[in-house]
Amino acid sequence: MPFARAQDGTALYYDTVGAGPPLLLLSGQSNDHHWWDPVRADFAAAFRTVVMDWRGTGLSERPDTDTYSTPGFARDALAVLADAGIESAHVYGTSMGxxxxxxxxxxxxxxxxxxxxxxxxxxxxxxxxxxxxxRRALVQPDPAAARQALIELMYTPGYAARHGGPFTTLGEPLPGSGTPPMPGYARRRHLRASALHDAWDALPRIAAPTLVLHGTEDTFNPTANAPLLAGRIPGAQLRLVPGARHAYFEEFADVATPLALAFLQGRPLPDPQAPAAG
Structure with missing residues (x-):
């Protein structure tokens, strides 16, 4: 079981699957590498995919220290790449990732x-x-109601009803995974790290070819952020996935994955087509 060591010594779990150019897949806030399970095989068919558990999640160590920030998570990701012997990689990050x-x-x-x-x-x-x-829906005193609100922010009602769970994007250990629940202090530190993120001044320094993807019906992380990012990063391309909520990459994988694969492989981007109603 591979673990990298962060600069502060924290053990970081990671996993590699597939062969080809390396592709680092970064998951959302308070989630571990299982976030990518529904679509990872599609990327592993063309790339050596690398996934990791953020500090505080999954099988990584969970220090109760002031070491949680988005720049700090980036340094953790570099430690994972170094441990895997990867000098440079394509990077696909969703939500906090x-x-x-x-x-x-x-x-x-x-x-x-x-x-x-x-x-x-x-x-x-x-x-x-x-x-x-x-925000009010996510902090309801009833845990079941808050969980249902999160599901509705991630997926369309039709998909959620057909899928039935378990869902890999809710920050919950998957049944049979052997992963302990995320401690409350780590959840709070993840929330704070994500809330304090401000890369506005850094975005014009991004030199890598960039694609911005977003669902048109995302209210969890409002869709209006997508053109802001694309307009701030030199030469960035923007594609919106019609009808998709926050977990566009899973529910609308038939649209989103071909877009991401084409871009990562340097091919012309297909035009997103409106999928069937969820």
Whole structure:
């Protein structure tokens, strides 16, 4: 079981699957590498995919220290790449993983070949924050109601009903994975790290070819952040996935994965087609 060591000594779990050019897949806030399970095989058919558990999640160590930040997570990702013997990689980050990927590309340009930023934001104060109704829904005192609200932010009702779970994007250990639940202090530190993200001034330094992907119906991380990012990063391309919510990469994989693969392989991008209603 491979573990890298961060600069502060924290053990970071990671895993590689596939062969070809390396592709680092970065998951969302308070989630481990299983975030990518529904689509990873499609990328592993063309790339050596690398996934990792953020500090505080999954099988990585969970220090209760002031070491959680998006630039810090980027340094953790570099430690994983170094341990895997990878000098540079394509990077696909979604949600908080996209925030981390911004720092990787801006501060370590030689380590990032091509960059995909999914359902993410430049951060405060320039980004578009989720509305108060979304924040209220996620902090309901009833855990079941809060969980259901999160599912509805991630997926369309039709997909959620057909899928039925378990879902890999809710920050919960998958049944049979042997992963212990994330401690409350680590959740709070992840939330703070994501909330304090502000890469606005760094975005123009990104030199890697960049694709910004976002669902048109994303209210968890509002869709309006996508053109902000694309307009701030030199030469970035923007594609919106019609009808998709926050977990566009899973529910609308038939649209999103071909877009990401074409871009990462340097091919012309297909035009997103409106999928069947969820």
């Amino acid at each position: 996209g925030r981390v990927a911004q720092w990787l590309a801006a501060d370590h340009p030689g380590r990032v070949r091509r960059l995909v930023l999914g359902c993410t934001s430049p951060g405060s104060p320039h980004g578009i924050e989720r509305g108060p109704e979304v």
